[in-house]
Amino acid sequence: MKQSVFVIKENRRIAEGIWKMVLAGDGTAVTAPGQFIDIKLDGRFLRRPISVHDADEGSITIIYKVLGHGTDDMTRYKPGKQLDVLAGLGNGFWDPGYGARPLLIGGGVGIPPLYLLAKQLRAAGMPVQVVLGFNSKADVFCVEEFEALGCDVRMASADGSAGVKGFVTDALPSPGTYDCFFTCGPLPMLKALDAAIPAGVPGQLSFEERMGCGFGACMGCTVPVKGGYKRICKDGPVLDREEIVWQA
Amino acid sequence: MASVENRLAINLCGIELDNAVIPASGTFGYGREFAEVYDINILGTFSFKGTTKEPRLGNPTPRIAETPCGMLNAVGLQNPGVDKVIAEELPAMAKFFHKPVMANVSGFSVEDYVYTCEKLDKETQVGWLEVNISCPNVHGGGMSFGTDPEAAAEVTCAVKAVTTKPVIVKLSPNVTDIVEIAKACEAAGADGISLINTLLGMRIDLKTRKPILANTTGGLSGPAVFPVALRMVYQVAQAVSVPVVGMGGVTTAEDVLEMMMAGATAVEVGAANLVDPLACKRIIEALPAAMDKYGIKTLKELKG
Numbered sequence: 001m002k003q004s005v006f007v008i009k010e011n012r013r014i015a016e017g018i019w020k021m022v023l024a025g026d027g028t029a030v031t032a033p034g035q036f037i038d039i040k041l042d043g044r045f046l047r048r049p050i051s052v053h054d055a056d057e058g059s060i061t062i063i064y065k066v067l068g069h070g071t072d073d074m075t076r077y078k079p080g081k082q083l084d085v086l087a088g089l090g091n092g093f094w095d096p097g098y099g100a101r102p103l104l105i106g107g108g109v110g111i112p113p114l115y116l117l118a119k120q121l122r123a124a125g126m127p128v129q130v131v132l133g134f135n136s137k138a139d140v141f142c143v144e145e146f147e148a149l150g151c152d153v154r155m156a157s158a159d160g161s162a163g164v165k166g167f168v169t170d171a172l173p174s175p176g177t178y179d180c181f182f183t184c185g186p187l188p189m190l191k192a193l194d195a196a197i198p199a200g201v202p203g204q205l206s207f208e209e210r211m212g213c214g215f216g217a218c219m220g221c222t223v224p225v226k227g228g229y230k231r232i233c234k235d236g237p238v239l240d241r242e243e244i245v246w247q248a
Numbered sequence: 249m250a251s252v253e254n255r256l257a258i259n260l261c262g263i264e265l266d267n268a269v270i271p272a273s274g275t276f277g278y279g280r281e282f283a284e285v286y287d288i289n290i291l292g293t294f295s296f297k298g299t300t301k302e303p304r305l306g307n308p309t310p311r312i313a314e315t316p317c318g319m320l321n322a323v324g325l326q327n328p329g330v331d332k333v334i335a336e337e338l339p340a341m342a343k344f345f346h347k348p349v350m351a352n353v354s355g356f357s358v359e360d361y362v363y364t365c366e367k368l369d370k371e372t373q374v375g376w377l378e379v380n381i382s383c384p385n386v387h388g389g390g391m392s393f394g395t396d397p398e399a400a401a402e403v404t405c406a407v408k409a410v411t412t413k414p415v416i417v418k419l420s421p422n423v424t425d426i427v428e429i430a431k432a433c434e435a436a437g438a439d440g441i442s443l444i445n446t447l448l449g450m451r452i453d454l455k456t457r458k459p460i461l462a463n464t465t466g467g468l469s470g471p472a473v474f475p476v477a478l479r480m481v482y483q484v485a486q487a488v489s490v491p492v493v494g495m496g497g498v499t500t501a502e503d504v505l506e507m508m509m510a511g512a513t514a515v516e517v518g519a520a521n522l523v524d525p526l527a528c529k530r531i532i533e534a535l536p537a538a539m540d541k542y543g544i545k546t547l548k549e550l551k552g
Contacts, residue, residue: 001281003285045318045471210460211312213275216280216281217276218275218312219323219326220309220312222326224305
């Protein structure tokens with residue numbers, strides 16, 4: 001964890017309710033894809049945890065969905081504004097060597113953290129299959145970015161206006177074409193994927209939870225796992241498929 | 249001589265502290281996450297995560313909700329249990345924190361409190377026992393001891409019998425007359441009183457029309473509660489002669505001074521740590537200038 005000031009370089013709408021923000025500052029605190037940053041907003045008590053889409057030495061890019069007052073405030077932030085940011089939070093996707101033929105599955109605003117992972121997996125020379133799920137064509141974002149990395153991208157949308165009609169589970173490549181998976185998205189999607197992907201295929205799943213601090217102090221986001229419990233913010237947000245205890 | 253005197257030093261129940269600033273239980277874990285970003289030995293001390301006899305997973309999530317100028321939590325005393333705290337957390341803490349630490353203890357029966365306090369009494373790292381009779385987020389215990397003067401006195405008396413360490417009883421604000429509870433604890437032998445724990449509150453999610461917190465209700469903390477806390481600290485400090493540890497929404501050096509002017513000997517900082525991991529460091533660093541501004545030579549002079 002590192003606290004520092006970042007300056008907004010870019011903040012623009014890229015799809016229905018989806019915004020992209022580029023922050024200039026010390027990006028070296030981000031040590032793994034799938035980590036998140038925690039942003040202090042004016043007039044809001046708790047920070048807002050947002051996953052890292054991309055990072056390099058001098059910048060961090062986030063893609064956020066307008067879900068409440070805080071993220072709505074963020075859409076009005078202009079380039080040049082300074083933000084107090086905690087960076088390098090969470091474990092992230094921890095083992096790019098999990099398999100040699102990874103499958104990445106993202107749903108909606110769960111897609112962004114998979115981008116830095118895809119970039120690193122491609123840089124390591126792996127073939128990367130990607131399945132992206134949206135509600136409809138108006139929500140689609142990031143597809144070209146994954147294609148530009150050389151990923152094999154499939155798409156699903158609930159209303160059929162983009163890619164396969166249905167959910168990401170309807171657009172999965174055939175078993176045997178991948179030997180591990182990485183995913184982030186809404187809880188029902190994660191659950192459905194765990195049921196759809198053959199048992200024995202290793203997977204890392206990124207979870208979302210309401211957080212207090214975002215760095216492991218308040219125990220506000222603890223969930224049970226096999227053999228104990230984990231703080232989603234500090235021990236997660238990425239959990240191993242084998243340790244997950246699905247809640248009713 | 250005044251020039252070498254530590255202006256920020258205070259004495260809490262016979263133990264000298266370098267300053268009056270103490271991160272509050274439940275907002276600082278066992279210190280590890282904060283030790284990653286600053287040397288926490290600059291603190292007066294800190295009160296570690298509320299510890300119970302048995303391990304507790306705590307409440308289901310969501311456990312956190314934002315409020316204007318604050319937050320609700322319903323963590324429900326998640327902790328690994330006193331045996332694991334002694335076996336694992338205290339030795340780990342010894343590597344990065346070298347001062348007496350405040351052990352926060354909770355329970356569901358008098359026997360629970362006695363069991364946990366007796367074990368922690370043997371730990372040399374522990375300076376004080378902060379006995380929490382005020383957790384609003386667990387059922388059939390915790391706060392129920394803190395809302396009845398007789399029960400509060402019974403816990404205090406039982407704990408005092410098994411420890412030689414100073415016992416500070418942490419009170420709930422969710423009562424009609426907190427002074428009555430504080431007096432009962434003092435009469436039962438409490439060496440100090442800390443207050444306030446969180447104020448019971450709730451939020452509803454407009455989309456689902458259901459409470460945000462899985463526990464329905466939770467404890468309110470943050471700057472929103474500061475005036476309520478200050479008032480209660482003032483009332484209790486007027487009524488008891490043992491030291492009072494004030495807490496509730498403290499965020500700045502000025503808040504610390506205000507709490508001490510209300511009668512607090514030391515001040516705990518809670519929710520501020522969760523928003524700014526460096527909050528206590530910033531407060532300690534800002535204290536001398538704030539004291540200069542208001543003509544305060546030493547913190548000790550505020551509490552005569």
